[in-house]
Amino acid sequence: MNRADAWRHSARATAAAVRDGALRAADAVESGWEGPGRTWEDSVHAMVHADPAARSAGAASVAAGPLAGVPVVVKDNLCTTEYPTTCGSKILAGYRPPYDATVIRRLRAAGAVVTGKGNMDEFAMGSSTEYSAYGPTRNPYDLARVPGGSSGGPAAAVAYGLAPIGLGSDTGGSVRQPAAFCGVFGLKPTYGRLSRYGLVAFGSSLDQVGIFARHAGDVALTYEVLAGSDPCDATTRPGAAPDVSGWDSGVRGLRFGWPANLWAKSVDRDVIDGLEEAAAALERAGAERVPFDFLPGEYAVATYYLVATAEASSNLARFDGVRYGFRHPDGDDVRQLYVKTRSAGFGPEVQRRILLGTYALSAGYYDAYYLKAQRARTRIRREYQDAFARCDFMLLPAAPTLAFRIGEKTEDPLAMYLSDIFTIGANLAGIPGLTVPVGLAPSGLPRAVQLLGPEDSEPALLRAGRALEVRGDGARLARTHETEFPWPTKR
Amino acid sequence: MAITPEEVRRIAELARLEIPPEREGRMVGELSAVLEFVATLDRLDLAGCESTSFASTATPLRDDVPDGRRLTNDQALEMAPSREHGFFLVPPIVENVNP
Numbered sequence: 001m002n003r004a005d006a007w008r009h010s011a012r013a014t015a016a017a018v019r020d021g022a023l024r025a026a027d028a029v030e031s032g033w034e035g036p037g038r039t040w041e042d043s044v045h046a047m048v049h050a051d052p053a054a055r056s057a058g059a060a061s062v063a064a065g066p067l068a069g070v071p072v073v074v075k076d077n078l079c080t081t082e083y084p085t086t087c088g089s090k091i092l093a094g095y096r097p098p099y100d101a102t103v104i105r106r107l108r109a110a111g112a113v114v115t116g117k118g119n120m121d122e123f124a125m126g127s128s129t130e131y132s133a134y135g136p137t138r139n140p141y142d143l144a145r146v147p148g149g150s151s152g153g154p155a156a157a158v159a160y161g162l163a164p165i166g167l168g169s170d171t172g173g174s175v176r177q178p179a180a181f182c183g184v185f186g187l188k189p190t191y192g193r194l195s196r197y198g199l200v201a202f203g204s205s206l207d208q209v210g211i212f213a214r215h216a217g218d219v220a221l222t223y224e225v226l227a228g229s230d231p232c233d234a235t236t237r238p239g240a241a242p243d244v245s246g247w248d249s250g251v252r253g254l255r256f257g258w259p260a261n262l263w264a265k266s267v268d269r270d271v272i273d274g275l276e277e278a279a280a281a282l283e284r285a286g287a288e289r290v291p292f293d294f295l296p297g298e299y300a301v302a303t304y305y306l307v308a309t310a311e312a313s314s315n316l317a318r319f320d321g322v323r324y325g326f327r328h329p330d331g332d333d334v335r336q337l338y339v340k341t342r343s344a345g346f347g348p349e350v351q352r353r354i355l356l357g358t359y360a361l362s363a364g365y366y367d368a369y370y371l372k373a374q375r376a377r378t379r380i381r382r383e384y385q386d387a388f389a390r391c392d393f394m395l396l397p398a399a400p401t402l403a404f405r406i407g408e409k410t411e412d413p414l415a416m417y418l419s420d421i422f423t424i425g426a427n428l429a430g431i432p433g434l435t436v437p438v439g440l441a442p443s444g445l446p447r448a449v450q451l452l453g454p455e456d457s458e459p460a461l462l463r464a465g466r467a468l469e470v471r472g473d474g475a476r477l478a479r480t481h482e483t484e485f486p487w488p489t490k491r
Numbered sequence: 492m493a494i495t496p497e498e499v500r501r502i503a504e505l506a507r508l509e510i511p512p513e514r515e516g517r518m519v520g521e522l523s524a525v526l527e528f529v530a531t532l533d534r535l536d537l538a539g540c541e542s543t544s545f546a547s548t549a550t551p552l553r554d555d556v557p558d559g560r561r562l563t564n565d566q567a568l569e570m571a572p573s574r575e576h577g578f579f580l581v582p583p584i585v586e587n588v589n590p
Contacts, residue, residue, distance in 0.1 A: 098566040205544060229551075231558065238551055302531040313506060320507070322579050327572035334584045338507040351508055355499065356522060358506040369529070374542030376532050381543060414524050 003027035007035045008485075011070045011164040011218040015111065018062070018069030025059040025069030029113050032071055036161035039490060043143055046157035047073070048134045050116035054082040058113035066225055068111035071163040073154045076117040077124055078167060078209070079198035080104055087200050088120040088132035088150075091345030092325045101198020102230045103167060103209050110225040115163050118153030122347045123316065124174055124202045126150045127419045130410055131349045138406065139181060140488040141445050145403040148178030151210070155182040158212045159446075160488055165222050166212035170433075171203045172304050173398075173423025175210030176450055179435035180398035183446025183486060185219050185465060187211045188423075190455045191430035192237040195230035201315040203308040204235075206427040214485050216466035219434070220247040223458060247462040252286030254460060256451075257387055257394035259294035262422070267400045274438045274447035278468050279395055285467045290391045295383045297421035299376060304424045305417060306360045306373035312350075313357030319345065352413060381429045384454070392460050393453035397422045398435045402445040426452050434461040436468045440486050493523040 001009055001017045006028050009017075017023035033041075033055075041047060055071075062069050074080060077087045079097035086092040104114065121131040129137040129152025137152040139145040140160040147156040151168025155178035158166040168175040170188035179186025187210055194209040201207060209226070213219045227241035258279060263272055279289055321327035321341030328344050331337025346354070360369035387394060399419055409416040426433040434451045441447050449468070451461045499519050503510050510518050564577055573580040 095570055098562055098569065099560075231553065232560070234551055236551075298528075298531050299535050302529045305525060306529060317507075321572060322581055323567075324570035325572070331582050333586070334581050335507075337582055339509050342507050343509045346508070348514075351510075352518065352521060354506050354508065355502050355518070356525060358502045359494070359498070359522070359526075362502060362505060371542060372532055372537070374544060375537045375540040376535055377543040378540040379535060379537055382540075413521050414528055417525075 003031050004035065006031035007161045009164070010215050011067060011213065012221050014164065015066060015068045015070050018111070019064050023069065025062045025113065026056060028069040029055050029059045029071045029115055032115065032162040040140055040160040041162070044138050044140050044156050044160060045135060046118055046137050046147075046153040046160070046162065047116045048076050048086065048088070048119045048132070048153065049083040051083060055113060055115055058082070062113060063109060063111040065110035066221060067107065070112045070165060071115035072107055072112045073116060073118045073157040073163045073166040074104065074114050075120050075151050075154050075166070075168045077120060077169055077200040078104060079200070080114055080117065083114065083117045085117070085200070086134070087124070088122040088134060089346065089350070090133045090326055091319050091341070095325050097198070099198065102195035102232055103226050104198065106226050112165070118151065118157055118166060118168070120153055121150035122350050123200070123312070124150040124169055124171055125312070125349050125353050127173070127177060127416050128404070128409065129153060129178070130406065131347055133347055136406060139403045141183065142403065145405055145445070146181065148181035148399070148403065150174040150178075151212070152178045154212050155179055155184060155186065158182070158184050158214060164214060164218055168210045168212060169199055169202070170208050170210040170427065171206045171308060172427050173420040175212065176423045176433050176435040177399050177420060179212055179437075180448035180450070181403040181446065183437040183440070183448065185213050185216060185437065186435040187219050187223065187458070187461070188426060188433045189223065189227065189458060190237070190432045192235050193227045193241055193458070195233040195236050197230055197232035203311040204315060205311060206308055208427070216247055216462055216469050219465070220244040220462050242456045242459050244459050244462050246459055247466050249463055250285060251282055251464050251467045254287045254393070254464065255290050255391040256282055256287055256464070257294075257391035258289050258291045259387070259394060259396060260291060261293040262297065262396055267397060268402060270402055270441040270443070270445075270447055271397045271400065275395065275397060275449055278436070278438050278449045281468055282395070282464060287464070292387065292390060294387060294394070295380065297425065300380055300425040300428055301417055301421055303373045303376040303380060303428055305356065306369050307377060307428070309353045309357030310360045310370050311357070313354045313361065316346075316350070316354055321345070349413070377428050380425055384425070384429045384431060384452075388454040393451045393457060393464060396450050396452065398448045398450035399423070402441055402443070402447065422450060431455055432458050432461060434465050436465045438468060446486070494519060494526060
């Protein structure tokens with residue numbers, strides 16, 4: 001492995017080469033910028049903050065840990081001391097946090113180097129990365145299409161080869177949906193398994209840091225580094241995280257749920273083809289299919305857009321132009337300072353959601369909206385509990401379509417919200433989900449499936465994800481061929 | 492359920508936002524569309540469903556001992572748009588105060 005080709009390799013192999021002295025950490029980190037970065041970054045715009053000096057300082061002192069010398073793209077809502085943290089928003093322009101998020105500290109302790117900050121929909125509110133104040137990110141498989149969102153920057157960067165691993169956040173599907181659109185793995189862990197300390201809050205009962213990678217083994221490796229309780233986040237789960245070291249041990253004896261009623265209508269043929277191929281592959285590998293009907297996703301979307309917006313309206317009250325970020329110059333009194341700063345600093349989608357959440361929480365509407373949504377959340381959790389009494393995990397789409405065109409949904413907020421119809425339920429229930437790429441459709445766009453399991457089922461999800469790890473031609477990817485990946489080609 | 496322009500102005504006031512008059516009509520339409528969709532929940536049987544506010548069930552407790560993490564005054568003020576004498580500086584909060 002050398003500086004010219006290190007970017008093609010898995011994180012696991014890169015870290016081994018760095019620990020063995022066969023590859024310098026600086027070469028591991030710069031490989032992605034000098035190779036695919038030169039080809040893609042100008043047209044894809046996956047990154048919002050990059051700094052060669054910060055990378056080089058990081059690479060100069062890497063720990064000899066499981067991620068030694070591995071570059072990681074980090075979503076711009078995770079606090080990093082060496083890069084600005086702007087959440088894709090004008091209201092945080094130039095903001096540089098005084099501390100690192102816990103997941104960033106754990107990355108560094110394992111030897112990883114933050115290679116830059118990935119683009120995102122403003123405050124993670126969006127499904128296409130078009131609502132970034134710093135301009136949209138494009139899908140490397142088709143530059144006229146979106147990478148998904150809200151973590152579209154890290155997803156696109158991992159897909160084109162800038163880094164083998166990315167971190168995002170998933171409040172309603174913001175890791176799993178862009179992973180599907182960009183053809184990479186995307187894990188949303190069980191709520192509370194990864195610390196949220198230093199993740200800028202959106203919907204605190206739903207937010208979870210998630211992991212992007214091109215290979216199932218790299219997801220497992222990163223999960224092992226990051227998962228675990230954190231005294232700085234009282235919502236982390238106590239005790240040891242589940243053991244995912246058996247990620248390559250096969251799926252023999254596992255039962256997977258097959259809720260086919262969910263894709264009876266309004267789901268693209270390419271998505272259904274991917275599901276059927278994945279189900280057949282799991283059966284060939286020794287897993288058993290368990291068909292059943294499941295609660296339609298519309299209820300989860302409706303619940304989510306009350307719960308998440310209510311929590312957001314509260315969390316985003318802190319952005320007022322007083323302590324950090326943008327301040328409007330014209331505020332004559334403090335109330336006008338708040339109003340002018342927030343109205344000029346937040347984009348239209350963020351303002352829409354703050355208004356919706358404020359409405360759902362306001363006097364006279366609380367019972368009809370917020371309280372009803374909290375009760376619906378209980379019903380949805382029970383539906384999952386019932387389903388997981390019959391299977392180890394469910395197989396379902398990650399999104400109803402492949403990557404859609406830029407501009408296709410920006411004029412219709414509800415249509416944009418419905419692109420998360422298959423991912424939102426997991427956040428409401430606090431359960432883990434894994435997007436698994438399953439090759440390319442005839443159009444050349446990535447296809448994917450999603451696996452959802454009960455709390456702490458990450459080991460089973462990763463075993464199944466590994467069993468489905470396929471090349472573009474559908475063949476199982478041998479461990480010796482780990483540099484093979486259906487890389488995007490410039491057209 | 493549709494939301495009225497008066498209600499949008501009221502919640503904007505609560506949220507410390509101002510919607511320019513030329514965008515108000517569109518905002519009313521978009522919020523109404525979402526609220527109509529949210530009414531989907533009326534069809535869901537919620538009998539016996541208490542409210543869930545957090546996915547986790549227990550509050551972890553620890554000894555009340557400082558752990559050494561703290562921001563210095565300078566660190567806390569470093570990113571402030573305006574500061575003076577070790578404080579955040581803001582425009583007047585109280586009206587009619589004699590200088």
